[in-house]
Amino acid sequence: MIKIIILWLPVIFVLSACQSKNVDSLNPKTDVKVENGQMVALSGKRKISGIYPHLTTYAHGRINGEYGFGSECGIGALAEWNDKLYMINYAAHQPKGSEHKLYIIDEDLNMEIFEGSIGGTPTARMVHQESNQLLIGPYVIDSVGQIRVIPYSRMEGRLNAYARHLKDPKNWVYMYDMEGMLYEVNVNNLEVNKLFHDPLPGWHGKGGYTSQGKLVVSNNGEHASEGRTTHDTQDWDNNEYKWEESWKIDKKDIFGADKLGILAEFDGDNFKVVERSQFTDITTKNGIYAIPNDDSPLWAIGWDAKSVRLKVMDNGEWYTYLLPKATYNNDPPHGWFTEWPRIRAIGEKKMMMDMHGMFFDFPETFSATNTAGIRPIGSHLRYIPDFINWNGQLVLATDETSIQGNPLAGQPQSNLWFGSYDELSKWGPATGYGAVWLNENVTAGGPSDPYLMAGFDKRMLHLKNHGDRTVTVKMEIDVNGDNDWTTLESITLEKNGYVPYVFDGSLQAEWIRLTANSPSLLTAAFHFTDANPNDRTQKEALFTSLADIDDKGPVSHAKLYSNKTNFNLSVYAGTIENGKFTKEDEFEFTKFDFDYKKGISDSTAQETLKMKDIWSEDDASVILTAKNYRLRLPKGHENYASNFPSGTTRVVREVESERELANIAGTFYELPLFKVGQEPLYKMMRPVSTHNKQISDFNTWNGLLVLTGVKKDATDSEHVYSSPDGSTSLWFGGIDDLWKFGKPVGIGGPWKDTSVKANEPSDRYLMTGYDKKSLTLKADKDAQVTLLVYVNHYLEEPMEYKIFYLKSGEEQHFEFPEGFSAHWVQLKSNVDCTATAQFIYE
Known part of the structure; x- marks a missing residue:
């Protein structure tokens, strides 16, 4: 039987830290007890966004921090x-x-x-x-x-x-x-x-x-x-x-x-x-x-x-x-x-x-x-x-940080988050997507499995009949969760017909199920969205030290690397001018002291200076270029690319194990992976928040999210740590603080005074995760413009949502119904023309 016995022998030493330039409340003492080169106990009081850095775990326990x-x-x-x-x-x-x-x-x-x-x-x-x-x-x-x-x-x-x-x-x-x-x-x-x-x-x-x-x-x-x-x-x-x-x-x-x-x-x-x-x-x-x-x-x-x-x-x-x-x-x-x-x-x-x-x-x-x-x-x-x-x-x-296919971190590490249940609802929105049928053969009279309805604010159903005969789909709800099913409504779908159905916001039900009156090939895809996505109440206090995109004052920029040869964070500090990042200094931000040490000892940190561009911008929108296709995204700020162009900032980085984040034109996006080392599944991306800040890099280290782009006159705090000479500052928080920048917003579309070929679909434009939505259309000829929507990531076939009849030179404005949601949208015109199609997400 083995008993836990910690012996403080002469070979044990204690590491502690307290920066003199900060009061103890901002930089409390950290103690590490060591035996034979191995950490055996740690204690500390530093807490940032619910995270205690001294509780970070690694793939080893060596005090020198060298990864094996x-x-x-x-x-x-x-x-x-x-x-x-x-x-x-x-x-x-x-x-x-x-x-x-x-x-x-x-x-x-x-x-x-x-x-x-x-x-x-x-x-x-x-x-x-x-x-x-x-x-x-x-x-x-x-x-x-x-x-x-x-x-x-x-x-x-x-x-x-x-x-x-x-x-x-x-x-x-x-x-x-x-x-x-x-x-x-x-x-x-x-x-x-x-x-x-x-x-x-x-x-x-x-x-x-x-x-x-x-x-x-x-x-x-x-x-x-x-x-x-x-x-x-x-x-x-x-x-x-x-x-x-x-x-x-x-x-x-x-x-x-x-x-x-x-x-x-x-x-x-x-x-x-x-x-x-x-x-x-x-x-x-x-x-x-x-x-x-x-x-x-x-x-x-x-x-x-x-x-x-x-x-x-x-x-x-x-x-x-x-x-x-x-x-x-x-x-x-x-x-x-x-x-x-x-x-x-x-x-x-x-x-x-x-x-x-x-x-x-x-x-x-x-x-x-x-x-x-x-x-x-x-x-x-x-x-x-x-x-x-x-x-x-x-x-x-x-x-948290893995290094499987992730060259921008030297060693894996993870930590705990401490907080309250109530805080969870202030992170990401209660928004989700799913289906009961997905382009599948449905028998007559057999109800689908029950699908959760309760607790979501805005709910809609995309119904598609892929078959060659008319079918009626009955919707039933279980109001109290007692298996007492009552009919809500029946919807008739013509052959190859599509019906978008937005549920009344006052509808109370635990579950919904669907039944077809005759066999057919059907899709029934649900989109449930939050009426109050993302909490903005803490935005100013939490992120005031980060420079806005229009700020003209001096800003501390840096490229970041979680070290392999020790527990520290490598910081290549510099400036961004004329569309280029220029390295001016090198530091290691220390794990235990939370202080800056001159020089970078880890040669693998050079990886962090490599950056890959995946986006550009034209008059219409942001363009995301994947390996075999391209997509379009909203512009979060009309001056973002001109003030802070692609190539100066970190665009894509793994921030949680096997999860990637993209910082594109002032908005953070979550990028699902299919396999480590492969291109992310951009078609399954979702926006997290629109920040419109000069964030030049982001990283997870010591259990924390680290952001660069701090104003040089920012005051040190729970979230901001500056070098002794004030030349370099970093922002620290938790990964789910990102939601607090506020909900995703933006303007853009596939066309802006664009030469359009008849019946040629536009690039796909992102709609997932945006709240209040409207569309402005204009063409230089009389035209019928069809709006197509993609409603499930495993269904490549778009649905024909609406046809707009445009008069030459006249602008049409369309407000999407409250609760409407789709993953991607696409447009096509019935004639050659010069057209504009701009989506406004507020």
């Missing part, structure tokens, strides 16, 4: 035990261990690092009631804090889910790993038995939980799939599915389009496939405090191309509910970018679900007979593997 190995460092699991917060971080793919650590934080935020840590890729956590032990990753912790370790030589794998045992729960637990292995572990002597090596199709194991006499497990990816395509059995056999002979299920009808990942049951002897979709967390209201003989409704969260999927097992039967996606970061079929959405208690009898970039209130009463109470809270940019209510605060874990 491990391309990722997410904080995979949080648990309260013995009045302390326990957390583990994880490597990208290390089933045999790594230098990553187990951390123990007390109520004063003093952090100890367990000297017996063995790392790996663990995210599992469960309290075993009978033995009164916390199981977290490979560590077993008793009621007085003694820690035992299950070595990877005994239980190799990426440990992602503990669950109660079906046959001997007093003495054993199940461990389900990411490679699909199912173990049983004796909680007394830590004996390990491997029950199955790879019993199920799919890969990237995620969830596991025992309820109603069954162990339910999930995985969220496919080895053989690089896209949502159809595979026949031979395709899979010739690809990576060499383990098919070990599967313990009926293999009939388990291959095909969108059959990616799995949700499956195990009764102690046999497995049964529940659904071939990508699933992550599985739990009941008891969460990590798994109780004996749990018969509570069991919840599993996953997704497909259409929507977030919530599966409920109630009295042994399965039910399905659909919810919108705020972001498409999680969607790739390999499953790598979905670590680890959760449903768990957050105190005061509240539960919360985090899935596809959206927080939801989740009622602990949710069952097949009582489905009321799920409500959107808001969306976020932070990549959140776990969260917990601890020490009177909500704590969010993060998977």
